[in-house]
Amino acid sequence: MESTLTLYNTLSRRKERFEPLRPPFVGLYVCGPTVYGDPHLGHARPAITFDLLFRYLRALGYKVRYVRNITDVGHLEHDADEGEDKVSKKARLEQLEPMEVAHYYTERYHDAMRALNVLSPSIEPHASGHIIEQIELVRRILDRGFAYESNGSVYFDVEAYNKKYHYGKLSGRVLEDMLSNTRALDGQSDKHNPYDFALWKKASPEHIMRWPSPWSDGFPGWHLECSAMSMRYLGEQFDIHGGGMDLMFPHHECEIAQSTAACGHDAARYWVHNNMITINGQKMGKSLGNFITLEQLLTGNHPLLAQAYSAMTIRFFVLQAHYRSTLDFSNEALQAAEKGYERLMKAVSTLDKLKPSATSSVDIPGIEGRCRAAMDDDLNSPVVIAELFDCVRIINQVYDGHQTLTESDIAELKRVVRFYVFDVLGLRDDLAGDNSRMLSEVIDLVLDIRTQAKQSKDWTTSDRIRDGLGSIGIKVKDRKDGSDWEIE
């Protein structure tokens, strides 16, 4: 199978033709959520970006094993490596068992993913379920001389590693610069150097989540789980590792160091990073008061939101930007996305109503090639969407009788548009099954009949409709040229 896809590889800092190691199989690993809070806007972008990649790889005919982990242990509050465990802290505050917290927020995350039409990955491993693999990896790194034990904890020896390999090659950082920018150790630390990171941490007496290990009763460092679980399910070398740009340093840099220290080479061949979402030009953060959960977006219940937005509006909004550009969230941008999504869905349903002609006045065959070329060019979804809006224009012109298409061209247009809208972009037609829209159309129809009845002075029918609607809570208000209604 000839690969046509190119992806921007953060490691080489350029677009590369994607060639899988063992075609037709593709191994894809993406860092999943730390499950200690409600899913928010920041979760939506990587989930949708890698869903797009997953869908497109499958559309190209690859057999993709997509692994996306759940971090339920080891992600500490400060620098990911110091302070209290995020899941454990939530459990302490809410007087729950940490696994109750992890389970609850995992379910919330899944609900949000389903709403956004994000496909379930092939495997979704939990960090807490892979302690044995993580202990084994720590042992390998210790054996190869790239880690040291200190007071029951094990730290990665960045200096020793950097003498042989390059620590910082993904993020473009240089160890000497990092050293001058890191605060000095306070004398309490078990680390030899401030930039060393934990592979295994000895648990303090109050720390609830702990497992026995050769070094202490403790828990794995956050970076370790992804190296251990990608190795477990995708092997020592696999195709694509993805995640948000915010994870590039230290998380992904440390993953590369761990895998290289254990195996002598990088694990992932292509590193793909999505850019961040900003809110009215600002970074999203709890302290900035602009932190928006997905539930708040869906209900409109947040001071920054002018209205509720549907999950498909959010998905469309994310796909309208290239995954490597920043995406600025604002009510205006989301309202524009809502209109765009509705226009697209309306045109997709109009496709079924097109009447064929003997000849075509517009060109259809080029469309598929252009959509494919855009996706092949580092998943350029905004260009695909622009191509689809060209199709929307054609569909509407044919429907209005300003252009013509033959039967086979209509069939081709249907196939291409549906394939890119539903299979590749992963949009769902939430308007087709919208009962509230159907209900208002039915009420309008009934009121039309009532207006006719009034015009022919059939007061019995007219009153019966008004009273009947009133009895089920629909209030009819008469106007000069007809009537209005509202639900009481």
Ligand code: ZN
């Ligand atoms: Zn990770």
